[in-house]
Amino acid sequence: MTRSIVRLDGVRLALFSDTYPPQMNGVSRTLERLVAAARDRGAAVRVFTTTDPALQHHDVDETRWNSVPFWAYPQVRLAAPRVMAARDALRAWKPSLVHVATEFGVGLAGRSAARALGVPLVTSYHTSFSAYAEFYRLGALAPLGWKYFRWFHAAAARTFTPTEAIRAEVQAHGFRHVGVWGRGVDGERFDPAFRSLEWRRHLGIADDAMVVLYVGRIAREKGLEHALRAMRQLAIAAPSIRFVMVGDGPYEAELRAAAPLNVIFTGRLDGIALSTAYASGDVFLFPSVTDTFGNVLLEAMASGLVVVSADAGNTRELVGRDRGLIVRVEQPTAIADALRALEADRGRHAAICSSAESWARQRTWPQVWNGLFGEYLQVISARAASS
Secondary structure, eight states: OOOOOOOOTTOEEEEEOSOOTTSOSHHHHHHHHHHHHHHHTTOEEEEEEEOOTTOSSOOTTEEEEOOEEETTEEEEEEOOOOHHHHHHHHHHHOOSEEEEOOSSHHHHHHHHHHHHHTOOEEEEOOBOHHHHHHHTTOGGGHHHHHHHHHHHHHTSSEEEESSHHHHHHHHHTTOOSEEEOOOOOOTTTSOGGGOOHHHHHHTTOOTTSEEEEEESOOOGGGTHHHHHHHHHHHHHHOTTEEEEEEOOOTTHHHHHHHOOTTEEEEEOOOHHHHHHHHHTOSEEEEOOSSBSSOHHHHHHHHTTOEEEEESOHHHHHHHTTTSEEEEOTTSHHHHHHHHHHHHHOHHHHHHHHHHHHHHHTTOOHHHHHHHHHHHHHHHHHHHHHHO
């Protein structure tokens, strides 16, 4: 039976985010999908975000505010909170809903403008603050940070988190009106049918080798140094296991310099090249404990890979008991042992692949948008009823 499609005919959505394409990260990719899906279902959408030097032309329905690279992470751009400009723009455009996706300059302006004009406001929480605070040893600042995030999101009629685990985390810190906006996977783009021995051979990988894949930003908070330590162990103990890293980022040069010979860097891939890379691997290694979701996990599962992931609440929720392996990634031997066990037991590998692929393919984007857009309409209706 075909499920009905939740439409947004007549809705005027204003999206505020400090990250948006051409910036490449999980949040920007998801927001780009959100905009396309909302427009496809009848909404008018205006995006407020930062400038980017890589962008030559932008959509006429995008407003980009001058920004500068964040000194600690140049791929992230920061803009001043232009509150009056946001207020004037919303007053003229007359949105029926404001969605603020980030808590920084652009997001602050959107939050303030929506409240001042009485426009229904929803927010989303994309960054695990507690995990980042622990990773960067900012524990002393954690109480102040949570106070700020709690204040920021308290203005919203709904705050969306990507998983139940993150919802429980933020509720424990006093967030209210929290919902789950999950993620989906495009089963046509990510499919085992894209597997290519030629792609593997081009990288110098034997047909019978086990390819361990990572896809994503190459950044310190992704836990990739643990993966390299495990690969150093396997370079001698299991030379038929190769590690392929797909992506780029601020940590890439340092990792390249430290990588053993069984590690291959491809740089960033898109389109068919990315689909081929996923499907041509055998195992997907996800050592990050800071991600709130990890869209790449679904993409890897749908592509027919076994996921070996960090022992964190959000990844445990996605990987489950029969869809991959959970390891203590800070112990490189645990990673190495898990990979060797999968190489030795191809029957177990195949069983996990089948279970994971089947589960991932049920997480469709149309289903995700039905849930989110249904929440949008409830928030709009509730405000109209109270006016």
